[in-house]
Amino acid sequence: LIKNFAGINASLAVKAGSVLKTLSPQNNIMANAAVEESFPRNFAIYDLSQFLGAVSLFDDPDFEFEDQFVTIRNGKNAVRYFYADESMIKAAGDKKIVLPSVEAEVNVTAVQLQEILKAASVLQVPEIALIGDESGIRLVAVDTKNNTSNRYSVDLDGEANGNFRVIFKAENIKVLNSDYLVQVCAKGISRFNSEKLGVEYFIAIESTSTFK
DSSP states (O other): OHHHHHTTOSOEEEOSEEEEEEEOTTSSEEEEEEEEEEESSOEEESOHHHHHHHHTTSSSOEEEEOSSEEEEEETTEEEEEEOOOGGGSOOOOSSOOOOSOOSEEEEEOHHHHHHHHHHHHHHTOOEEEEEEETTEEEEEEEOTTOTTOOOEEEEEEEEESSOEEEEEEGGGOOOOSSOEEEEEETTTEEEEEETTTTEEEEEEOOTTOEEO
């Protein structure tokens, strides 16, 4: 989970408790997750990749959270890793995000999600479109600025209020591999929710998206 969050924001501010939240520097991706662990205090990590590298030095470490640092320990070996100043971290707020409206709601399996992201990479197209019309609902890997671009589509199950064409930048679909309930709002935001993992992502949709 933290590795996934590192792909959204290289830093992480952790609040005491059992919820982790992150926000991208561009404010276009927010994620939160309920975790089994309960953190005893607030702290911040400036470089998550480096922190994960420190954790990887041990097979099964314990974590001791002190005032200024966390001690990562396994037997006689230990790393003292200092916290960052929380003011240096781009952090998600405490306010819960609620979509003001839901124009479409679809189920996307882990397999379908991986297929469409792989297709976008192979075809070298920059966008993922969620399209709903008289012929059904589908995810399409496409370049919307090029009418002759190659494209790959996956049919989905879902419900919608009218026709829509929701555009995502493929690079913004930074979610863990899981089944998702995907909801889209005409106000420019979407929600990817995985009940299995207890994680949800709010991802901005492009201004070129249309709802009819």
